[in-house]
Amino acid sequence: MPARALPYRPHNHDLCVDQALAQAREICRRNEARLTPVRERVLELIWQSHKPLGAYDVLAQLSADGHKAAPPTVYRALDFLQQHGLVHRIASLNAFTGCDHPGQHHCGTFLICRSCGNVLELAAPNITAAINQAATAETFQVEQITLEIAGLCPRCQSDSADQPTPS
Amino acid sequence: MPARALPYRPHNHDLCVDQALAQAREICRRNEARLTPVRERVLELIWQSHKPLGAYDVLAQLSADGHKAAPPTVYRALDFLQQHGLVHRIASLNAFTGCDHPGQHHCGTFLICRSCGNVLELAAPNITAAINQAATAETFQVEQITLEIAGLCPRCQSDSADQPTPS
DNA sequence: TAAAAATTTGCAACATTATAACAGTTGCGA
DNA sequence: TCGCAACTGTTATAATGTTGCAAATTTTTA
Ligand SMILES: [Zn+2]
Ligand SMILES: [Zn+2]
Ligand SMILES: [Zn+2]
Ligand SMILES: [Zn+2]
Numbered sequence A, B: 001m002p003a004r005a006l007p008y009r010p011h012n013h014d015l016c017v018d019q020a021l022a023q024a025r026e027i028c029r030r031n032e033a034r035l036t037p038v039r040e041r042v043l044e045l046i047w048q049s050h051k052p053l054g055a056y057d058v059l060a061q062l063s064a065d066g067h068k069a070a071p072p073t074v075y076r077a078l079d080f081l082q083q084h085g086l087v088h089r090i091a092s093l094n095a096f097t098g099c100d101h102p103g104q105h106h107c108g109t110f111l112i113c114r115s116c117g118n119v120l121e122l123a124a125p126n127i128t129a130a131i132n133q134a135a136t137a138e139t140f141q142v143e144q145i146t147l148e149i150a151g152l153c154p155r156c157q158s159d160s161a162d163q164p165t166p167s
Numbered sequence C: 001t002a003a004a005a006a007t008t009t010g011c012a013a014c015a016t017t018a019t020a021a022c023a024g025t026t027g028c029g030a
Numbered sequence D: 001t002c003g004c005a006a007c008t009g010t011t012a013t014a015a016t017g018t019t020g021c022a023a024a025t026t027t028t029t030a
Helices: A014-032 A039-047 A055-064 A071-083 A125-137 A154-162 B014-029 B037-045 B055-065 B071-083 B125-139 B154-162
Strands: A087-090 A097-100 A109-113 A118-122 A141-153 B088-092 B095-098 B109-112 B118-124 B143-150
Touching: A014 A039, A014 A125, A039 A055, A039 A071, A039 A097, A055 A071, A055 A097, A071 A087, A071 A097, A087 A109, A125 A141, A125 B125, A125 B143, A141 A154, A141 B125, B014 B037, B037 B055, B037 B071, B037 B095, B055 B071, B071 B088, B071 B095, B088 B109, B125 B143, B143 B154
Parallel strands: A109 A141, B109 B143
Antiparallel strands: A087 A097, A109 A118, A141 B143, B088 B095, B109 B118
């Protein structure tokens, strides 16, 4: 089994895209949801890298395709994709990123590099457990967790150590 | 020692406000920072309840005071207050809330009730530890944590159980 | 105290992100 | 082929946040 593709490292990103699209098609089939051309194209654009994309970035790229689009088109597609657990919204960035392990609606934990902009989605049962424990101690009924961790990814840590100011 | 004032429960909120303002003055004195009238007034407005306030809500209330204000005035005051750890921004709400235990710049953990809108700031060492552990496992250098937990507070849980649709 | 410097505020314009309302289109079953 | 539901296009607008510069205020320096 190959190591998980880490956004921070060079990897065959086409595989990320192909897998994401294949999973999306499969999930929509199972959910009897329609992965229309616009929706699929938006998902593909979101997956063009591991850097979250703003709604208006998506919009601009749709327009570059020649697609005549307005904000609602994009926001509706993104809503759909979120609903089916295919993308996540990063609240601290007002941006969207593809979901690493789609299938069910879930709230991810994100490691966001402030230098390169890449995002890694974690599945962190320990964190979730600690959160639920703390919430339970306050008799709070958890419905949704927003956990976004900003900092420096491994690559950008060494970069800043090796090359003080790389342009 | 009295029980901590929980936002969800009736409490003498004037004490919350008085304490927050007193701490703010003390902290600014120590930091040699200037808690000007605008800044103090914005902090007071933020503390008018435990429900986070949008920047434009603050702006409206400043205007109601007769204060001639524009967005930058509010955003600058909020920036100042954040810088000195006196208020927090809730990214998932685009809103601001007073800090429960100010003194140093820190990232809080928030329990946000989607029904009554009140927010409780937690100090949760267990969660922080779990997050740092998970980040370290990915060789990620944490700088800032955004943790916002939405759901139902104790009061609103019982309300919805007792009174199915209370208007 | 008076001039100079730094900080804070006022103000106008603008940028970005997101939604509302309604009309047209498409796919699908009756 | 008709009717319905879901999807998309279109226009306008709302909500949130920023830039840049000038005036006012406070602090520092001489
Ligand atoms: Zn990839
Ligand atoms: Zn995910
Ligand atoms: Zn209170
Ligand atoms: Zn705090």
